Amino acid sequence: MKLTTAFVALATLASTAAAATISGGKTISAKTAQKLVRRRLEDANEEEEEFAFLGNYHVKVVGCKQALETPIMNEDGEYEYSAVLLRLCPSDTCDSSGDGGCTSGYGEMLVGMSTFVEAYFEDQEEDEDENGDDNFEVDKFAKCEEYNPDENADDANQGAWENYAFYVGPTCTEDSLGLKLELFTDEYCTQVSETTFETISNGWTLPYSTGGLVSTNCQSCSEYNDDGEAEIKEICQQSYENAAMKCEEGMEIFSYYGQNVAGCETLAEMFPAARGSSGGAIFGWIVLASVAVGLVGYIVWWRKKKATSEN
Structure with a gap:
């Protein structure tokens, strides 16, 4: 900050x-x-x-959840009905190429989607390339915001949708690993519109409608200001401060308040695939080793039996 x-x-x-x-x-x-x-x-x-302590970590999006059973109330007193699972990986082991980012020494936190996207764009606001199309203020739709079709309609279609309400906001991608923008019909961005964005925008395509709204690469939690002083980035501090639940049981470096493990069981149930991405390979090797041991045992038994029958 x-x-x-x-x-x-x-x-x-x-x-x-x-x-x-x-x-x-x-x-x-x-x-x-x-x-x-x-x-x-x-x-x-x-x-x-x-x-x-966050300066020792990189943050990575490893999961996305729509239609939460219990909505998250953010610092503004607003409910958020979707959330992202963020993983704090040790800075020296975070790997952007893997879905999980890291396999040990990490912590996880569940953060309201709008809270996370806002923090992400606050960190990116100085980079114009990150804000997408110059004619579309992507960061404006970090929260669920009403969209006026007349902004892009030609003269013949002005007012054609005045009796309808449309909203644009962030939501999960199809694989639940990233974020995209979507057109909705309710102010909470929970009901996807059956009318396409192209229909109400004179053929214009909604940016990030298939994904890529935020980076899913490992991102450092620290940066240096103009005075050469290290600071914690918004994406990490705001997300950590406003997280609905955390699981820090694997973290070796943590806050002086101690490890927060209250959310470990719930997060494991909500995002089984996220845990599987880091443990699947290990499980596979265990299965392979078990099969190999069993095969060796069978061969030894078969040879002994054969030797006995020959005698």
Whole structure:
């Protein structure tokens, strides 16, 4: 989080002002103002320390879930009916080529889809290439937003859909491993529209309608600001702060509050494929080894039996 500049400015103001005005027209001394700023700086440092452990990880999308049985309430008090499963992989082992990203030392968290997509685009806002078509504000639809067909309709079709409501928002791809944009008919983006986007947009195709809305590659949780200071990226801190549940039993580096394992059982039930992507190969080798041992045992038994019958 980019907190340093704001608090340095506050500290400078407090140290140079002889007095400060507070709500109600009262004034406080410069000494009291300095104490207030010092307290805020301590709070900021504590917050940075609280999430500093995330700098040891890369984050990767490993699952997507639509139509949650229990919706997630985000920090704005809004319900989210879809979520993503994010895996925090050790930075030195995260592999973008695999669906799971890593096989050990990782943690997982369930995050509301809109919360995650918003954090993703906050990190990407300086990169114009990540925002897709210049004529379509992709980040606007990080949350479920109403779409007005007249924005792209020609003169002959203006007002043709004025009695209908359409919404565009993020949802899961067909394989439930990525995110895409979809056209919906409800304000919560849960009911996919039977009318296609092309029909209401004069033939224009909805960007990211088949996937690729966010990257599914491993992404570092840390970055360096203009002053060369390490910071935790929005995609990791906001996701971690607002996660509905976490499973950190495999993490070797974690918050000083301790490992959060309350969501391990539920996440394993919700996303069995995610666990299978990291354990499937190991299971396969176990099965192969068992078959090999059994075959060797059978050969030994058969030879002994044959030797006995010959005698």
